Amino acid sequence: MPQTLRIASWNINSVRARTAIVERFLREEAPDILCLQETKVADDIFPEGVFRQLGYNHIVINGQPAYHGVATISRVPVHERNVRDWQANGEARHVAVRLDNGVELNNVYIPAGGDIPDRDENPKFGQKLDFLTRMTEWSGDVAEKTILTGDFNVAPLEQDVWSHKQLLKVVSHTPIECEHLDRLQKASGWVDLARQFIDPEEKLYTWWSYRARDWEASDRGRRLDHMWVTPDLKDKAVSHRVHRDCRGWTKPSDHVPIVTEFAF
């Protein structure tokens, strides 16, 4: 019998400010594993109790005060916490765990990159490109049994943004970012699971700005959150869903969860 495992990823925009909706999501969707990004909390005050009371007793965190931070929350055993610093500046943007079946699950928060898409005018943009380049070097050694998920902060395809033309110079969809992400993807033959299940010609978003008067009516979204797998795991994925409805919940994150069901 294949083992079914449902893995979710969600940029939560402060885990402490989202207690209500993260509980609701876990009760309603009940993934086996939830990868959180932008937890915005130091490790010593991470709100573990919220998760433990729902049966998520395996909690692997890499946080820092106020900014960034990732956490992998699981109700199945996970092992071998591994943290990589692809920005080489100490920011908490990655944590990996090993599942019982040997699969490595990487939870990553790629830098947003600031406003101006030019590394000379805006050092944060250069850091984002360099982060992707270091990930690509790491990826060259990754051959199999690996999942890479999280907030990539890049919407690579034309139908991953509300207007390809209007976003060409907007950080997250500029050609140079898309090229860097494409090089990363090719380095391990990573399979973009969302686009295995949802036609690349169809609009698909995981993030909508807080500043829209009516996010749902204007629907100016971007697909910034991703679930990638090495080629050997491609056929283990049996479904993939973007939980768009979570954007309309009370006090939402600006990102919504994505969930992949695997049959290992």
Place this chain on the structure above:
DNA sequence: ATGGCTGGTAGAACCAGA
């Protein structure tokens, strides 16, 4: 009108997100 908001930390006419 893709910044119109939101969170954290300080104690800001702040910073960051994307």
